[in-house]
Amino acid sequence: MKTPSIPATSPQIPLGIDKQTEIDGIGMGVLSDGTPFLNGRGLARLCGVHHSVIQSLGADWSTAKPTVSRIQEILATHGHAYDVPFTAIPDNKTGIVHAWPDAVCLAVLEYYAFDAGANKKDEALMNFRLLAGKALQDFIYTQVGYDPSNHVPIQWKQFHDRMSLVYNAVPAGYFGIFKEIADMVVHLGQSGIHIDSTFVPDGSVGSHWAKHWKSAELENFYGPRIKYDHNYPDYFPQALSNPQESNCYPELALGEFRRWFREVYIGAGKFETYLTTKVKQKALPVSVAQLAISAYTSKPQLKS
Numbered sequence: 001m002k003t004p005s006i007p008a009t010s011p012q013i014p015l016g017i018d019k020q021t022e023i024d025g026i027g028m029g030v031l032s033d034g035t036p037f038l039n040g041r042g043l044a045r046l047c048g049v050h051h052s053v054i055q056s057l058g059a060d061w062s063t064a065k066p067t068v069s070r071i072q073e074i075l076a077t078h079g080h081a082y083d084v085p086f087t088a089i090p091d092n093k094t095g096i097v098h099a100w101p102d103a104v105c106l107a108v109l110e111y112y113a114f115d116a117g118a119n120k121k122d123e124a125l126m127n128f129r130l131l132a133g134k135a136l137q138d139f140i141y142t143q144v145g146y147d148p149s150n151h152v153p154i155q156w157k158q159f160h161d162r163m164s165l166v167y168n169a170v171p172a173g174y175f176g177i178f179k180e181i182a183d184m185v186v187h188l189g190q191s192g193i194h195i196d197s198t199f200v201p202d203g204s205v206g207s208h209w210a211k212h213w214k215s216a217e218l219e220n221f222y223g224p225r226i227k228y229d230h231n232y233p234d235y236f237p238q239a240l241s242n243p244q245e246s247n248c249y250p251e252l253a254l255g256e257f258r259r260w261f262r263e264v265y266i267g268a269g270k271f272e273t274y275l276t277t278k279v280k281q282k283a284l285p286v287s288v289a290q291l292a293i294s295a296y297t298s299k300p301q302l303k304s
Helices: 040-047 051-059 066-077 102-115 122-131 135-144 154-166 182-190 201-215 237-241 251-266 270-280 286-297
Strands: 017-023 026-031 036-038 087-091 095-101 226-230 244-250
Touching (some): 026 095, 036 040, 040 095, 066 102, 095 102, 102 122, 102 135, 201 251, 201 270
Antiparallel strands (some): 026 036, 087 095, 226 244
């Protein structure tokens, strides 16, 4: 499938479902890159064919069967080409969603409206007349309540969604790790390395800081740390155990945290070790890890 333009330094960012709904048996939604889609059953209903017909179309996409070839020709006349006609998206509620992008849906709809011979469908013709051009895109956006003008680019979506859940979650008088290292995450993002469900640096920072907190007996100086509910966006695998109890620390310790983070976590190589581990786990490409190390360790560090 033709994929959105994502910087080569961020191949780890997966597509997800931003919004979805079902209207009169037609499942539809918007992917995290802003692409409107129909699911397979929804596309079948729109075309007036059985769901198995759409399933077969997906299975035959790499063949030279006449139906597939004609639909691909229709796509080409509109400047589109897809290696696969849908994207399989994991969904916590329904399992796997086969998301057929609007351009493919319109080509399939046009085929069954005009080019399918004895298999032409009156429903396809009626719906094509209603939904040709940008009408299908606009229809899906309207039905799911999606405003493309306020769309968060996919490169930043996962950071944005995590930040929106934790921004006000920490009790007054305390600080949390994710919010405190946000400047690092933003700097990495500006360099092309974006957070996702496999790249969660606050987990590494939090673990090492907790060890330092205990070994240095910082509670005796700043008071006890407490727990708060930390939630991940529902499309993260970690969301299965929401809410998660995470530590937050007295604001009096913020200066010590920033010193430790600058001198120990970054300066003593713990961040580099975290990235190296992610490479070994195949969660990050070597090139991305090298870029992340270079991007952040070369950043001028201001003293607290």
